[in-house]
Amino acid sequence: MAPSSTARLAIAAGVSLVFNSSVANARDILAGITAPGIVVTASRFDDAPARLPIGVSVITAGEIADSGVTTIPELLARQPGFFVRDNIGSPNKQIDLRGFGATGDQNTLILLNGQRISENEQSSADLASIPLASIERIEILRGSGAVLYGGGATGGTINIITKTAQPGAMDGSVRATAGSYATFGLGASLRKANEHFGISVYGDHLQSDNYRRENALRQQNVGGELTWFMPKGRAWLRFAGGQQDLRLPGTVTEIQAAADPRAAGRIGENMGLDTSVVAIGALQNIAGAEFAFDGGYRERKSRSFQLGGFNDLVGRVVNVAPRVRLPYAAFGAANTLVVGADWDDWDYGNNFAAPLFASTATASQTNLAGYVQHTSELPTGTSVSIGGRQHRSTTQMRDFGVLDQERDLGAYEFALRQSLPGDFAVFAKLGQSFRMPVVDENRFLATLLEPQKSKDRELGLQWQRDRTRVRLAVFESRLTNEINFIPGNLEISGFGTNTNLPPTRRRGAELSATSPITEAVTLAGSYSWTDATFREGVFQGFEVTGNRIPLVPRHSATASVTWRIDQRWQLTTSARYTGSQPYDNDQAGGFGRLMPSYTLVDLVGSYEDGPWRFRASALNLFDERYASWGIVRIDSTTRAYDPVARVYPAAGRTMFLTAEYRFGG
Numbered sequence: 126m127a128p129s130s131t132a133r134l135a136i137a138a139g140v141s142l143v144f145n146s147s148v149a150n151a152r153d154i155l156a157g158i159t160a161p162g163i164v165v166t167a168s169r170f171d172d173a174p175a176r177l178p179i180g181v182s183v184i185t186a187g188e189i190a191d192s193g194v195t196t197i198p199e200l201l202a203r204q205p206g207f208f209v210r211d212n213i214g215s216p217n218k219q220i221d222l223r224g225f226g227a228t229g230d231q232n233t234l235i236l237l238n239g240q241r242i243s244e245n246e247q248s249s250a251d252l253a254s255i256p257l258a259s260i261e262r263i264e265i266l267r268g269s270g271a272v273l274y275g276g277g278a279t280g281g282t283i284n285i286i287t288k289t290a291q292p293g294a295m296d297g298s299v300r301a302t303a304g305s306y307a308t309f310g311l312g313a314s315l316r317k318a319n320e321h322f323g324i325s326v327y328g329d330h331l332q333s334d335n336y337r338r339e340n341a342l343r344q345q346n347v348g349g350e351l352t353w354f355m356p357k358g359r360a361w362l363r364f365a366g367g368q369q370d371l372r373l374p375g376t377v378t379e380i381q382a383a384a385d386p387r388a389a390g391r392i393g394e395n396m397g398l399d400t401s402v403v404a405i406g407a408l409q410n411i412a413g414a415e416f417a418f419d420g421g422y423r424e425r426k427s428r429s430f431q432l433g434g435f436n437d438l439v440g441r442v443v444n445v446a447p448r449v450r451l452p453y454a455a456f457g458a459a460n461t462l463v464v465g466a467d468w469d470d471w472d473y474g475n476n477f478a479a480p481l482f483a484s485t486a487t488a489s490q491t492n493l494a495g496y497v498q499h500t501s502e503l504p505t506g507t508s509v510s511i512g513g514r515q516h517r518s519t520t521q522m523r524d525f526g527v528l529d530q531e532r533d534l535g536a537y538e539f540a541l542r543q544s545l546p547g548d549f550a551v552f553a554k555l556g557q558s559f560r561m562p563v564v565d566e567n568r569f570l571a572t573l574l575e576p577q578k579s580k581d582r583e584l585g586l587q588w589q590r591d592r593t594r595v596r597l598a599v600f601e602s603r604l605t606n607e608i609n610f611i612p613g614n615l616e617i618s619g620f621g622t623n624t625n626l627p628p629t630r631r632r633g634a635e636l637s638a639t640s641p642i643t644e645a646v647t648l649a650g651s652y653s654w655t656d657a658t659f660r661e662g663v664f665q666g667f668e669v670t671g672n673r674i675p676l677v678p679r680h681s682a683t684a685s686v687t688w689r690i691d692q693r694w695q696l697t698t699s700a701r702y703t704g705s706q707p708y709d710n711d712q713a714g715g716f717g718r719l720m721p722s723y724t725l726v727d728l729v730g731s732y733e734d735g736p737w738r739f740r741a742s743a744l745n746l747f748d749e750r751y752a753s754w755g756i757v758r759i760d761s762t763t764r765a766y767d768p769v770a771r772v773y774p775a776a777g778r779t780m781f782l783t784a785e786y787r788f789g790g
Contacts, residue, residue: 168463168498169239169273170408170415170450180552180585180596184263186288191687191697193729193742195302195310195331195781197252197263197285203683203701205637205651206267206281210676211773212709212754214340214374215396217249219754222280223268223600224631224655226676227610227709231563234270234278237285238363240404240421243277245471245490245563246440247610251400251425252285254346254367256312256329258300258785261288267635268583268600271536271558272496272512275467279558279579279602279631289361290316290323292354296790304781308333316790323352336776337374339389344369348402358409369398373431376756376771386750386774396429419446434479440564444469460501463512467494473564486524488564493517498538506544513537516559518576522567530573534559548590552598554583562608566623575625579604592647593640601632603660611665612710612756627662629674631655650684659712666764667713675711676754678722680704697729708770709756716757716766723751740783748778 184200194200198218202209208221208229221229235243235250242250263285270282297315302308312329326349333342348365375390382388404421425440448465473488498512514536522528538556545551558581562574585598606625637651657674673679685699705719726749729742752772759766 168450168461168500169448169465170417170463180267180587182265182267184265186261189257189260189263190738190740191695191729191731193697193727193740193744193781195257195308197255197257197260199744200257200263201283203685203699204265205635205683206633206653206655206681208676208678208681208703208753210753211775213396214335214337214773215249215371216253216342216344216369217251219249220252220283221676222265222283223602223633224657224674224677225280226657226674228608229280229676231277231560231608233280234274234276234282235285236274236282237402238287238404239284240419240444240446241274241469242402242423244425244440245442246425246438246473246565247563248427251367251398253344253369254348254365254400255285255287256314256327256346258298258312258314258329259287259327259348261286267598268554268581268602269538269540269556271556272498272514272538273463273465275492275494275514275516275536276518276534276558276560276576279560279577279581279604287348287350288314288316288325289350290318290325290352291790292318292320292323294318294790296788298785298787300783300785302331302781302783305779306334306336308781318352318354321354323350323354325350325352336387336779337389337774338387339372339374339392339394341372342369343371355409357411358407360407361405363402363404363406365400365402367398367400369396371396371398373429374773376773378769378771379755380769382750382752382772382774386777388774390771391431394429394431396427396431399426400424413452415450417448417450420444432479434477434482437474437476439472439474441472442469458501458503460499463496463498463500465496467492467496471564475565475568484524486522486565486568488520488522488524488567490518490520490561490564492519492561496536506550508540508542510540511538518561520561520564520567520573522564522570522573524568528567528570528573532561532576534561534576534578548588550587552583552585552587554581556581558602560608562623566608566610569622574608574623575606577604577606577608577625593638595636595638597634597636599632599634601630604629604631612758626659627664627669628660629658630660631657645689647687648685649687650682652682653680655679655681664712667715669712669714672712672714673707675707675709678704678706680722693733695731698726699729700724700726703753709754710759711757713759716770720752720755720770720772723749725749725751736787738785738787740781740785742781742783744779744781745777750777751775 196216198209201207210219219230220233222233225232230249267281270278295317299313302310310331314327316325328347331344346367351362353360373394377390402423406419408417421444423442427438429436445468451462453460469492471490475486477484494516496514500510502508516534518532520530540554542552558579560577567573579602581602583600588595607629609626610623633655635653639649641647657677659669659672661670682702687697689695702724705722726746727744728746731740755770755772757770
């Protein structure tokens with residue numbers, strides 16, 4: 126008999142205590158993943174990355190500033206293993222880590238200061254409301270996060286950490302951006318604190334006609350943080366709000382895109398999005414133990430006009446997350462035990478009204494979970510982490526009837542890292558992850574979808590000497606009941622539906638390296654091979670065993686050269702290659718061809734003079750014509766393919782100029 130989720134949790138804690146292993150010597154090893162001095166929150170507590178046997182890669186504020194991009198998705202697109210797609214013309218592009226195709230958003234967990242902002246709907250996280258200038262760092266955990274953070278982390282977890290005021294310091298900035306397609310932006314931020322109290326505020330405005338016609342964007346954001354500093358801890362109140370108005374250009378055929386990539390497939394369609402977040406939290410050290418608490422409220426309201434109808438959606442979530450970290454020494458080893466709980470309650474409402482069809486639905490989902498993670502370190506340079514999560518999810522959908530579902534789910538993870546002679550280290554990881562269907566994936570269904578489960582494993586090798594770093598990892602995830610969307614042209618419903626797929630698999634290899642070749646010039650590069658296939662089965666009447674999952678390129682690569690000309694001037698050239706991939710909706714593999722591969726080259730130059738910083742960037746320098754998303758149509762009766770695919774043409778050459786004045790600290 127298989128052990129229950131509760132039993133697995135107890136076993137995980139017990140085995141961890143038996144190992145009593147260590148990451149004492151892992152600090153030098155993990156410097157190959159993160160820069161020295163960086164603090165990460167991958168354990169849900171501030172920690173040095175050297176104490177974590179699970180590797181965390183970090184994008185720093187300086188790297189963000191040097192990138193020349195204007196949005197978080199553009200920044201993540203340059204990282205190994207990431208695929209970023211545009212399928213509605215929104216700046217909130219789809220983020221897909223390790224190849225989940227159309228459901229990349231639901232399998233890549235995104236956090237803001239440790240709290241989930243991935244939507245419980247079929248939409249992307251609202252990254253457009255987070256100004257790049259407000260970010261201190263972005264932490265990336267590939268293939269990890271299910272134990273500590275819950276569902277939707279099979280691909281990995283991204284934690285965006287915003288800047289906060291530091292005791293006794295004051296700093297801020299004012300910046301302006303202008304560029305192609307009537308793009309104009311203004312932003313400002315200020316942080317100031319004394320020994321007891323700190324305040325951080327930011328605001329920005331961005332407007333652009335965008336590359337496509339009928340795709341004009343207006344975005345405003347405001348946010349901040351109030352912090353109280355205590356002798357052995359701190360407390361905080363965070364708030365943020367965003368407002369977006371966006372016109373939706375729709376798809377065009379590949380023939381139309383070749384003739385005019387800026388053409389709009391639809392006229393007059395639009396969307397408005399209002400988001401608000403309030404979060405409170407505290408961290409206190411009591412007798413060597415750290416106690417932490419997070420709580421929050423988040424609301425998302427959208428209203429769109431598409432396909433001749435108005436679509437109103439409201440999503441609200443309340444969450445509470447207490448936890449404690451207990452460090453202790455036993456049998457000559459240093460150990461850390463993290464124990465915590467998560468509770469969140471989602472409410473969802475949707476009204477659609479068109480001349481020939483109308484629909485109203487409400488839904489709710491409550492999640493209650495407890496987790497434990499134990500990390501040990503031995504003087505031999507061995508580190509072991511083992512943890513488990515018990516998760517109960519209760520869903521109610523009120524659509525054409527009332528459907529209820531309650532499921533008990535479990536996640537676990539075992540990670541091992543060993544340092545070796547010659548500046549090498551090996552690491553291995555085994556685990557199980559899951560994801561519940563988001564609330565609107567259960568629309569128009571007679572029975573609710575089953576949760577998706579995945580068995581995950583990873584093996585890797587690292588090498589570092591001075592500032593030269595190399596990392597190689599191979600991974601595999603074997604999924605059952607993977608949740609996927611079927612477009613409306615395959616079904617009776619014109620809006621499509623969702624389903625559980627036959628068994629699938631993700632496997633791949635990731636290689637990344639960075640090295641200075643002189644004091645002034647640094648090279649970096651990466652290569653990813655990703656194989657996403659059906660393990661077996663029949664889907665929509667087609668035999669799909671061995672077929673590729675749509676929208677997952679097998680090959681991708683990045684390369685960059687950074688030249689620090691002198692103390693004021695810097696020049697960075699980067700290239701990103703994305704290989705060919707099956708079109709969306711082509712699970713059967715019958716379309717006969719793939720979406721074309723593409724290569725994008727960016728050039729960014731910056732100049733600093735005292736408090737002033739100027740940056741010029743040319744993105745897609747050679748004006749490559751490409752699409753990151755495309756779909757084929759199949760007749761729902763004859764199963765015949767439309768010979769012409771439809772795509773969202775991506776931006777051509779884009780130029781930006783940014784001026785920033787920084788003051789204080």
